[in-house]
Each structure stands twice: as structure tokens, then as C-alpha cells.
Amino acid sequence: MLDDFFFRAVLAGVGVALVAGPLGCFVIWRRMAYFGDTMAHSALLGIALSLALEWPLLLCVFAIAAVISLLLTGLQRRGTLSTDSLLGILSHSTLAIGLVLLAFMTTVRVDLLGYLFGDILAVSRLDLAMIWVGGALVLAGLAMLWRPLLAATVNEELAAAEGLSPGRARLVFMLLMALVIAIAMKIIGILLITALLIIPAATARRFAATPEMMACLAAGFGALAAVGGLYLSLGFDTPSGPSIVVAALGLFVLALIPLPSFRRSEETATGLEHRS
Amino acid sequence: MKFPTVDFMRQQSTAALIGIRSAGVRRSGRWLVRGIDLDIHPGEILTLIGPNGSGKTTTAKMAVGIIEPDEGRVERSRKLVVGYVPQKLAVDRSLPLSVDRMMTLTTRADRRSVDAALDRVGIRHLSRAPVHDLSGGEFQRALLARAILRKPNLLVLDEPVQGVDFSGEIALYELISELRESEGCAILLISHDLHVVMAKTDRVLCLNGHVCCEGTPSSVAASPAYKQLFGERAAESLAVYRHHHDHTHLPDGRIAYSDGSTAEHGACGHGHHGHGDDHHHPVGTQDNAHRHGDQAGHRERQDDHA
Numbered sequence: 313m314l315d316d317f318f319f320r321a322v323l324a325g326v327g328v329a330l331v332a333g334p335l336g337c338f339v340i341w342r343r344m345a346y347f348g349d350t351m352a353h354s355a356l357l358g359i360a361l362s363l364a365l366e367w368p369l370l371l372c373v374f375a376i377a378a379v380i381s382l383l384l385t386g387l388q389r390r391g392t393l394s395t396d397s398l399l400g401i402l403s404h405s406t407l408a409i410g411l412v413l414l415a416f417m418t419t420v421r422v423d424l425l426g427y428l429f430g431d432i433l434a435v436s437r438l439d440l441a442m443i444w445v446g447g448a449l450v451l452a453g454l455a456m457l458w459r460p461l462l463a464a465t466v467n468e469e470l471a472a473a474e475g476l477s478p479g480r481a482r483l484v485f486m487l488l489m490a491l492v493i494a495i496a497m498k499i500i501g502i503l504l505i506t507a508l509l510i511i512p513a514a515t516a517r518r519f520a521a522t523p524e525m526m527a528c529l530a531a532g533f534g535a536l537a538a539v540g541g542l543y544l545s546l547g548f549d550t551p552s553g554p555s556i557v558v559a560a561l562g563l564f565v566l567a568l569i570p571l572p573s574f575r576r577s578e579e580t581a582t583g584l585e586h587r588s
Numbered sequence: 589m590k591f592p593t594v595d596f597m598r599q600q601s602t603a604a605l606i607g608i609r610s611a612g613v614r615r616s617g618r619w620l621v622r623g624i625d626l627d628i629h630p631g632e633i634l635t636l637i638g639p640n641g642s643g644k645t646t647t648a649k650m651a652v653g654i655i656e657p658d659e660g661r662v663e664r665s666r667k668l669v670v671g672y673v674p675q676k677l678a679v680d681r682s683l684p685l686s687v688d689r690m691m692t693l694t695t696r697a698d699r700r701s702v703d704a705a706l707d708r709v710g711i712r713h714l715s716r717a718p719v720h721d722l723s724g725g726e727f728q729r730a731l732l733a734r735a736i737l738r739k740p741n742l743l744v745l746d747e748p749v750q751g752v753d754f755s756g757e758i759a760l761y762e763l764i765s766e767l768r769e770s771e772g773c774a775i776l777l778i779s780h781d782l783h784v785v786m787a788k789t790d791r792v793l794c795l796n797g798h799v800c801c802e803g804t805p806s807s808v809a810a811s812p813a814y815k816q817l818f819g820e821r822a823a824e825s826l827a828v829y830r831h832h833h834d835h836t837h838l839p840d841g842r843i844a845y846s847d848g849s850t851a852e853h854g855a856c857g858h859g860h861h862g863h864g865d866d867h868h869h870p871v872g873t874q875d876n877a878h879r880h881g882d883q884a885g886h887r888e889r890q891d892d893h894a
Contacts, residue, residue, distance in 0.1 A: 467674055
């Protein structure tokens with residue numbers, strides 16, 4: 313079965329989605345969507361670095377994403393520029409530097425579109441192993457971190473006063489994000505990773521009464537979107553990343569349809585708040 | 589003087605939960621607070637008052653370890669368990685959080701303890717409700733329940749009646765004072781309007797970048813100086829009194845007096861004599877137009893009526 317490229321792609325997509333869902337919930341709760349985008353864009357710099365130094369791709373992408381997130385945290389403390397501007401600067405400059413570096417490497421043939429938007433054919437057995445091992449690591453880390461991270465998400469000071477070290481939780485969370493970006497890159501593509509983090513989690517919000525339920529539902533919706541999107545990709549010969557995101561969006565839109573049993577007032581309020 | 593329980597008297601003689609020793613916090617070259625000396629004893633209600641920006645919240649945050657002091661030190665008992673009710677807590681609407689789930693945010697607890705804590709503050713019927721749907725008073729009660737569920741020996745309440753209407757305010761203060769007796773915990777209360785809570789407080793600390801004065805409200809109310817200053821009726825009703833500090837704190841930590849002279853920080857020379865209305869301190873201290881030139885850490889102590 314693993315010989316079939318499509319089956320490998322489905323396994324990879326589901327593996328990535330199962331991890332991205334729960335992590336994406338925190339991205340939404342902590343309002344870090346743009347932050348995730350910036351880390352994902354920096355992955356292209358990691359790819360260029362990996363090709364130039366001939367180091368393992370996963371390691372380079374993870375390292376660059378981690379460095380960027382630490383850099384950003386440091387810059388935020390200085391405080392003259394808003395986080396928004398800092399993210400804009402880092403997001404686009406890392407992407408641009410990555411593209412420029414790749415352009416210099418005339419000897420290496422790079423499938424740029426594949427990296428940017430994901431490639432259904434690109435998932436090797438090794439990639440699959442890395443996705444599932446890496447994904448398991450991320451989920452284990454998130455489970456261990458759950459209470460302090462959730463408490464710090466609700467209120468950092470409360471978490472600090474009651475001895476849960478929110479600073480450490482945030483740091484580990486960023487490393488987990490970097491790892492997810494590294495493993496999700498091949499199948500989703502770096503430009504669309506954030507969508508897989510956010511859209512299933514946003515879809516799950518409406519049906520969830522607790523944070524834990526939302527995380528599980530997000531993983532489920534993500535996996536569903538991955539399978540659906542990959543079939544779409546196979547059937548219509550479309551790139552895998554965008555197809556998965558379109559499927560995720562489809563689920564999100566379906567979930568918006570008002571059902572009598574749901575409280576609509578709450579949903580409208582949620583929608584309004586997230587326009588910013 | 590009315591200490592609520594004999595227990596409290598006994599507990600107070602044991603070691604302090606938190607000891608702050610000439611501590612200060614500095615941000616962007618300015619001292620938010622400096623020269624703070626403070627012990628918090630088991631079972632007491634200690635209230636911090638002071639105008640906006642006087643460092644009440646900073647002092648409380650330093651006490652429980654949310655921020656580290658830039659000078660001096662803070663000692664915490666190993667037995668210290670803090671229950672914290674922050675000044676502002678806005679739960680993002682994207683986070684589905686029921687009252688039940690919020691109870692166990694920082695600690696594990698079984699169903700029965702959660703119900704008991706919610707019962708204690710009178711909102712057990714709301715246990716399934718999303719926190720976003722609670723009114724201001726209900727939310728404050730939920731936060732209180734969450735804090736006492738940890739079985740703290742120190743409850744820190746930063747302006748706990750914000751966003752609560754007046755009758756709710758009185759009920760909430762009643763509850764806080766009951767909690768001290770039922771839970772046996774010390775309470776560090778931050779308030780800028782003390783007239784309701786005053787009778788329940790054991791000790792009051794007035795801050796204005798440093799400790800201005802300190803004392804028990806009852807002794808203060810009974811003191812001749814207070815009566816002289818405000819009259820018998822004010823003393824009886826523990827009415828709000830207003831005073832203005834006759835100095836401003838310069839960015840470098842020095843103090844400029846209204847007569848134009850300056851002094852090193854902590855040379856605490858307030859004449860609490862005026863009836864200016866820039867801020868008010870409901871607590872009665874008999875700081876009767878005194879001006880003292882001694883150094884940092886000085887404060888006016890008003891221990892129990894001698």
C-alpha cells in the first residue's frame with residue numbers, strides 16, 4: 313500500500329492535519345495567525361539554506377522557523393515597532409531572501425511551486441515517517457504543555473501567579489509550531505500552512521463547549537479536509553496544498569449554515585470579533 | 589477592634605507568607621515603586637490603596653512573583669499557595685470556556701470540589717454556562733471560586749469589584765470577608781475605593797510609589813488626629829476622605845515638593861492635609877500635615893490602638 317503515491321499522500325495529509333488542528337486552536341486563541349504565517353514563510357529561507365549547505369531539509373526549516381520566532385519575541389520586547397509591522401517585515405523579507413538565494417543556485421534544480429504550494433508526488437516513505445514521528449512528538453509535547461499553555465492563553469499573569477511559568481510554555485509552543493511547519497511543508501506548501509492551522513480550528517469553534525473538544529474537532533475537520541482535498545487534487549490534477557485548503561474552507565462554510573439547535577447570537581459575535 | 593477569629597490571632601504570630609524587603613520595580617528608567625517593605629501574615633486581610641499609578645498592582649505582582657523586583661528582594665514561604673484574581677481578564681470569544689472548565693484552569697480538581705467552590709460563591713447553577721455569557725458580578729464570582737478551589741493560603745484580589753454595580757459590590761465584599769473566615773486564607777486586596785471594604789480590613793497600606801502610611805482602619809478611625817481632621821461624624825461613618833500629596837515623583841526617582849525643593853526618593857514628606865480632589869483615600873490615617881525628611885522605607889505606622 314505504501315508503494316502507492318496517493319496513499320502515502322493521504323497518510324501524510326491526515327498526519328499533518330491531526331497535529332495542525334489542536335495547535336491551530338492555540339494559534340486562534342492567542343491571535344497568532346500572522347505569527348504562524350511569518351514562521352511558515354521563513355521556511356523558504358530554511359530550504360535555501362539546506363540546499364546551499366547540503367544539510368537535512370527538515371532540520372534547516374525547523375531551525376530557521378525557531379530562530380525567527382525567537383527573534384520576533386526579542387524584537388517585541390524592544391517595543392518601538394508594533395508586532396504587526398515586525399511580522400510584516402520578517403514575513404516578507406525571509407520569503408524574499410529565500411527566493412533570492414534560490415535564484416543564485418543555478419546548479420540546483422528546485423521545484424519552487426512544489427515548496428510553495430505542496431506536491432502530492434513529493435511524499436517519500438522517509439517523509440511519511442518524519443511526519444508521523446514528528447507529529448507524535450508535537451502532540452505529546454502539546455499534551456504535556458496543555459494546562460500551563462491554556463492557563464497562559466486565558467491570562468498570563470494568572471498563570472504566573474499560580475506558578476505555571478507562562479514564559480516557558482510560550483517558548484515550547486513556538487518550537488512545536490516550528491516543527492509542525494517543517495513537517496507540513498511538503499504536502500501543504502509553505503504559503504498555505506497557516507490555513508491548515510486556522511481553518512479547521514475555526515470550523516471546530518462553533519461545535520465545541522470546551523477547549524479540549526475544540527482541539528479534537530479541529531484535528532478531525534483537518535483530517536477530513538486533507539482526505540477530501542487530496543481526492544480533489546487527484547481527480548482534477550490540482551496542486552495538493554490549495555486543494556486541501558479549499559476542502560477545509562468548504563467545511564468551514566458548511567459549518568456556518570445556521571441550524572436551529574445552535575445559538576446564533578454567539579456565533580455572530582465571534583465572527584465580528586475576528587475581523588481584525 | 590474586631591478580629592474575626594481567635595484562629596487568626598494565633599496564625600498571625602507564625603511566619604509571614606510573603607516578606608518584601610526594600611524592593612523596587614523599575615521600567616524604562618522610572619521607578620514604579622521603590623522602597624517597599626511589607627509582610628503578609630497568614631489569615632490577615634491586607635488592603636493596598638493609593639491613587640492610579642501609585643504601584644498597587646505592581647506591588648501585588650511583585651509579591652506573588654509575576655514580576656521580579658529590580659532591587660531588594662521578595663521572600664516567599666514554601667507553604668505559599670496563591671489564588672489570584674487579576675484586575676482584567678478578557679477571555680477571547682474564540683476560546684470555548686465554560687465556568688466548569690475555567691475552574692480547573694491551573695489545578696486539577698474533582699467534580700465535588702468544583703461544585704463546592706461554585707456553591708461557596710453562589711453560582712453553582714451557572715456551572716455549564718460559557719464564561720462569555722456571565723454578567724460582571726457573576727464572572728467575578730466565578731474567578732473567586734476558581735481561586736479558592738486551589739485551597740490557597742493567600743488570595744490576591746486586584747480591584748475585585750470592577751464592572752460590578754453598587755449592590756453587587758457590597759455583596760462581593762461580604763463574600764470576600766466570609767471567604768477569609770471559611771477558607772482561613774490571607775487576603776491581599778487592591779482597591780481604590782475602600783469605604784465598603786474598610787471595616788473588614790485588618791491592615792491598610794497606602795502607596796504612592798512607596799509606602800506612605802500603614803495602619804489598622806479601626807485604630808485610625810478612633811484616633812484623635814483623625815477626628816480632629818474630619819470631625820466625629822466622619823470618624824463614625826469611616827467616610828471617604830480626600831487628600832492630595834504635596835509632591836510629585838520625578839522620572840529619576842527624586843521628589844519635587846510644591847515649594848520647589850527636591851529630595852531623594854523616599855524622603856516621604858506628604859502633608860496629607862489638603863482636601864484636594866485629585867484622588868481619595870477612604871482610609872483614615874492621621875497624617876496630620878506632617879513632614880518628615882527621613883530616608884527610603886520610612887512610613888507612618890499606626891499599630892493597634894495602644
